[in-house]
Structures are given as structure tokens and as C-alpha cells.
Amino acid sequence: MESIIIIEDIKKYIENNILSSDVRIDASTNLQQAGIDSFSTVEIILFIERQYGVMIPDDQLIPDNFKTLQALAATVQALLQ
DSSP states (O other), rough: OHHHHHHHHHHHHHHHTTSTTOOOOTOOOOOHHOOOHHHHHHHHHEEEEEHHHHOOOOOGGOOOGGGHHHHHHHHHHHHHO
């Protein structure tokens, strides 16, 4: 699966379910600075696990993997392979 598709899926989920309607993000936005907190991160993890049928192992639950949509997509892509 292409990372651009993964980025768009996660972006849509975050914008529709987590962030306030006036906040916009793109692939390189720092998600923490955009307002994603630890509770939101758990919601994103659960979305990814349901959407893509992958479990994110504990050793992948590091801040760098959740910094941007690009980093999240790269993590998901690696798990799908």
C-alpha cells in the first residue's frame, strides 16, 4: 500500500475525530504541536490497528514513529510488509 494513501487515511481520521475543525495538518506537520496528546495517540493506534489489520508492537511505540503523518505511514508500511 502506498504511503500517500496511508497518510490521507490517517489525516482524515485525525481531522474528523481528534482535532478541532479549524486545525489542518499535512504529511510533515508535527502532530504533538498540532494538539495530539497521549490519549489521542492511543485513538490513532487503535484506528491504525482496525484499518490495516496490524498490531503495532511495543518496540515501535516510540515518539519518532508518531511525530508526523509521514512517520506514521512509514511505520504502518513496514508492518504491512
